[in-house]
Amino acid sequence: MPTYAPTITTNSTSFLEVSSSNVSYEEIKNSFANNAYGIKEMYLLTETFMQMQQSYGFQKFDSNGDQGVETLIFPPDPYQKQKAIYKPSNKEEIFFNGRSSLSFDVMPYQQMKFTFYYDRVNTSDYLNENGINNFELIQEWDFFAPYKDLLQ
Amino acid sequence: MSNVNKILKLLTTPSLPVNQDDSFSIVLKNNTSSVVKANILGATTNLKDNANSTISFTYNLSGETYSSTFITIEYRVVGASVYQTATLPLQQQNIQGVVDALNALGIGTWFYSGNIVKTYNNKYQFGNLFVSVSGIATVSYEWNSENMVGGQLTVLVNGFTFYTNPATPPFFDAGLINDFTAINLGDTIDFQGSTPAGAIVTSGTAGVSTNDPAYPDGTFAQPYTNSLSVPYSFNFTINGFYTYSLFCTDAL
Numbered sequence: 001m002p003t004y005a006p007t008i009t010t011n012s013t014s015f016l017e018v019s020s021s022n023v024s025y026e027e028i029k030n031s032f033a034n035n036a037y038g039i040k041e042m043y044l045l046t047e048t049f050m051q052m053q054q055s056y057g058f059q060k061f062d063s064n065g066d067q068g069v070e071t072l073i074f075p076p077d078p079y080q081k082q083k084a085i086y087k088p089s090n091k092e093e094i095f096f097n098g099r100s101s102l103s104f105d106v107m108p109y110q111q112m113k114f115t116f117y118y119d120r121v122n123t124s125d126y127l128n129e130n131g132i133n134n135f136e137l138i139q140e141w142d143f144f145a146p147y148k149d150l151l152q
Numbered sequence: 153m154s155n156v157n158k159i160l161k162l163l164t165t166p167s168l169p170v171n172q173d174d175s176f177s178i179v180l181k182n183n184t185s186s187v188v189k190a191n192i193l194g195a196t197t198n199l200k201d202n203a204n205s206t207i208s209f210t211y212n213l214s215g216e217t218y219s220s221t222f223i224t225i226e227y228r229v230v231g232a233s234v235y236q237t238a239t240l241p242l243q244q245q246n247i248q249g250v251v252d253a254l255n256a257l258g259i260g261t262w263f264y265s266g267n268i269v270k271t272y273n274n275k276y277q278f279g280n281l282f283v284s285v286s287g288i289a290t291v292s293y294e295w296n297s298e299n300m301v302g303g304q305l306t307v308l309v310n311g312f313t314f315y316t317n318p319a320t321p322p323f324f325d326a327g328l329i330n331d332f333t334a335i336n337l338g339d340t341i342d343f344q345g346s347t348p349a350g351a352i353v354t355s356g357t358a359g360v361s362t363n364d365p366a367y368p369d370g371t372f373a374q375p376y377t378n379s380l381s382v383p384y385s386f387n388f389t390i391n392g393f394y395t396y397s398l399f400c401t402d403a404l
Contacts, residue, residue, distance in 0.1 A: 004281040006209040015272045016188050017181040018203035025192075025203060028176055032195050037176075098195035103261070106182040106190050115177040 032098035038091025038121035060100040189263035205272035226279030308342040
């Protein structure tokens with residue numbers, strides 16, 4: 001039976017370095033525990049067009065727990081010289097909520113930058129967009145005014 | 153911002169987004185000479201995240217024929233003393249299939265370059281990678297009481313009983329332990345009998361580990377034949393995807 005023992009190598013620097021300027025990468029990930037970020041625009045800056053044109057797999061889970069993968073592509077303009085691109089996206093489709101992630105190939109010795117422009121999203125957003133918000137109605141009617149008077 | 157930086161910013165900004173209120177940025181850098189599969193921006197519990205890992209695990213599969221349908225990988229969380237094993241089916245009999253199977257484990261992001269399978273991980277450690285030969289191991293038993301002398305046969309897997317003869321043993325009984333549980337590499341099988349019957353254990357290969365004092369080196373040649381005094385017991389560890397069977401009879 002073929003058995004393969006691993007070759008284990010420990011580096012002083014990380015093989016795939018991920019950093020952020022204002023907050024640490026870990027802090028960004030930690031914030032997903034309490035916030036969901038709907039991505040409305042993405043910016044990608046690479047060193048080569050080859051890196052830009054990789055397929056970027058966005059993995060997410062729906063409310064049933066089923067995994068879905070959406071492939072994001074960043075096609076540059078044929079006459080474009082700059083290796084940077086903005087890509088609009090649907091914040092209801094592309095979001096970071098702690099259960100989604102991004103997977104892609106990084107070419108050897110390449111450096112790249114992602115910027116995600118986001119709106120904080122909530123499940124209640126859907127309710128507000130698609131129905132009457134009863135709590136707002138109650139506030140408009142000043143429904144709680146008598147109780148407020150009594151309390152005072 | 154200096155004029156040079158302003159010009160640079162303009163050059164690297166083909167079209168500005170409508171809204172730039174809230175945003176976060178990350179910078180990635182591949183410090184290796186080969187392509188790295190990144191998995192980022194999951195939660196802290198995302199075990200596939202390989203960002204900023206400084207430990208690599210590589211397996212050289214040169215010469216592998218990929219005749220197998222399963223692989224088994226040893227893994228443990230850093231600090232644990234014992235490896236756990238996971239047996240995963242191969243959907244494709246090639247190195248891509250091995251990588252797909254390892255990614256199905258959900259721990260680490262696996263990828264390959266040439267014949268080298270690799271992953272970067274600081275939270276988990278990986279041990280041996282077994283590429284099986286012919287699928288999952290099968291363990292079966294057969295009880296044959298020609299003289300009806302009674303007795304009992306018990307089959308345990310990892311200490312748990314999966315088969316015990318009734319109090320009054322039938323004349324004949326046989327079964328496949330795989331019907332009750334999955335048999336993986338490293339599992340321990342224990343055939344125990346309390347009968348004057350003899351027993352034959354066979355396996356698809358020599359080299360099955362046993363605690364039988366008659367074989368202090370821990371292995372026995374096949375077929376294994378023995379008539380031990382009551383009670384008898386064969387303990388061995390599944391060390392391959394072979395067929396292991398016990399034939400127990402009081403006619404020996």
